[in-house]
Amino acid sequence: METARPPCIILNVPQLAQNIGAVARVMANFGLADLRLVNPRDGWPQERAWAAASGAEWPLNAARVYESVEDAIADLHLVYATTARPRELQLPVITPREAAANLSREVAGGRAVGLLFGGERAGLETSDIALCQAVVTLPIDPRFRSLNLAQAVAINAYEWRMTVETGAPPAFRDGPPPAEASALLGLYEHLERELDEAGFFHPPEKKPSMVQNLRSALGRARFSDQEVRTFRGVVTALSRGRGRALEKLARQRDVENKG
Amino acid sequence: METARPPCIILNVPQLAQNIGAVARVMANFGLADLRLVNPRDGWPQERAWAAASGAEWPLNAARVYESVEDAIADLHLVYATTARPRELQLPVITPREAAANLSREVAGGRAVGLLFGGERAGLETSDIALCQAVVTLPIDPRFRSLNLAQAVAINAYEWRMTVETGAPPAFRDGPPPAEASALLGLYEHLERELDEAGFFHPPEKKPSMVQNLRSALGRARFSDQEVRTFRGVVTALSRGRGRALEKLARQRDVENKG
Numbered sequence: 237m238e239t240a241r242p243p244c245i246i247l248n249v250p251q252l253a254q255n256i257g258a259v260a261r262v263m264a265n266f267g268l269a270d271l272r273l274v275n276p277r278d279g280w281p282q283e284r285a286w287a288a289a290s291g292a293e294w295p296l297n298a299a300r301v302y303e304s305v306e307d308a309i310a311d312l313h314l315v316y317a318t319t320a321r322p323r324e325l326q327l328p329v330i331t332p333r334e335a336a337a338n339l340s341r342e343v344a345g346g347r348a349v350g351l352l353f354g355g356e357r358a359g360l361e362t363s364d365i366a367l368c369q370a371v372v373t374l375p376i377d378p379r380f381r382s383l384n385l386a387q388a389v390a391i392n393a394y395e396w397r398m399t400v401e402t403g404a405p406p407a408f409r410d411g412p413p414p415a416e417a418s419a420l421l422g423l424y425e426h427l428e429r430e431l432d433e434a435g436f437f438h439p440p441e442k443k444p445s446m447v448q449n450l451r452s453a454l455g456r457a458r459f460s461d462q463e464v465r466t467f468r469g470v471v472t473a474l475s476r477g478r479g480r481a482l483e484k485l486a487r488q489r490d491v492e493n494k495g
Numbered sequence: 496m497e498t499a500r501p502p503c504i505i506l507n508v509p510q511l512a513q514n515i516g517a518v519a520r521v522m523a524n525f526g527l528a529d530l531r532l533v534n535p536r537d538g539w540p541q542e543r544a545w546a547a548a549s550g551a552e553w554p555l556n557a558a559r560v561y562e563s564v565e566d567a568i569a570d571l572h573l574v575y576a577t578t579a580r581p582r583e584l585q586l587p588v589i590t591p592r593e594a595a596a597n598l599s600r601e602v603a604g605g606r607a608v609g610l611l612f613g614g615e616r617a618g619l620e621t622s623d624i625a626l627c628q629a630v631v632t633l634p635i636d637p638r639f640r641s642l643n644l645a646q647a648v649a650i651n652a653y654e655w656r657m658t659v660e661t662g663a664p665p666a667f668r669d670g671p672p673p674a675e676a677s678a679l680l681g682l683y684e685h686l687e688r689e690l691d692e693a694g695f696f697h698p699p700e701k702k703p704s705m706v707q708n709l710r711s712a713l714g715r716a717r718f719s720d721q722e723v724r725t726f727r728g729v730v731t732a733l734s735r736g737r738g739r740a741l742e743k744l745a746r747q748r749d750v751e752n753k754g
Contacts, residue, residue, distance in 0.1 A: 262642075265635050265646070331657075380520075394633070394634070398634055434732040453718060474689055474730060
């Protein structure tokens, strides 16, 4: 049996090595260890991260670097985007406390989960948020929204730790687990390829936001592996038809042509 | 009548100006403003505190300096000591969440309250803790207890803020409401009609259960009206694509027939 793994922390384009170190430190404080870096601005490894971690070296030593958010979350079954900014995406917006309760349930079920954080300056792109199942928003005073990256991680890690200390809430969703992000991405890309061929994305400059809306809407359903396969079959059937039905239609056409 | 004042933050012998600045920043994030410094190691004011506050200058500008914890808390009706270390004192030990609930009650009653934090290296003296009504302990992983001062403030300030926001939940964007069942049914039937034509439901006796699985999977996403329209567009676009596949097949057949 798989051991329960605490959530991983994914930093998208983190800028300052000392913030990465501060994140590692607070991860260690609250029992997290899996740190993933997407395109750290100044490369990796960076000595200043270790200096800032105050001895919490293991998350840094084991940190993995990725070239895209897609790659970084590929093996995760549930990912929440932590961002203070309201977005145009139709995703549930939850508190760190609700997020921790949900993550805790998933982890208790043996599934890999993560929290995605944007870099210090730019935050998260809408296209990255669209890959996630919900947005986690902190109860920030609107008069001063500039929250330090490590502080944002700290509060989410603290809420996670509170669920560990008080015991995981009971599972609420039976049935097969949600598919990994990589399987979902496969479905999304399949659908988008066929829609592209069908001329759906019009005008072309609206394609990125149309793609985001499709992904976030479908993402909310949290398809299982079986459902991902089913919907890939749906896309194929709609766009290509199934062999025999197609044959039949072609025969009808033949008859019409000859008639 | 006195206005309700959020808790003040008292730092006992803080060492690093940048930590004082980071504390001010996170106080501003969560709606706190009253910062009190007891014997800051390097004197006060210190430029580096302002540099580290990222614009949260008002807690620093208004910060008051005291020569003892007694002086700093003289006007407060309730003070909690935040420390990770077990002490020999007979004081209640509570979580930041319990502390915030208690502080919130006191503040609602018009009383001035505060949270006392020790310096980076030494923490709090037993004699200082003895001035407080309880000890607030964070749920730190015992394997790595070294928590940054600003992080400790952040988590307590966050819990305070949660009590403020619970009354009037933040502007958690709801987004458009889910579509009515009739609109969803329209989408389902449209999809199923096209799938039927494409020969997707095979063998035919399995169609009812296949339809149920598609519907329940899509239903979990709780599409809005706009999303229902979008996905009807998706079905139409993909099915038209099938028309083209059919054309192609028919052309091939024509060629074969003529060959």
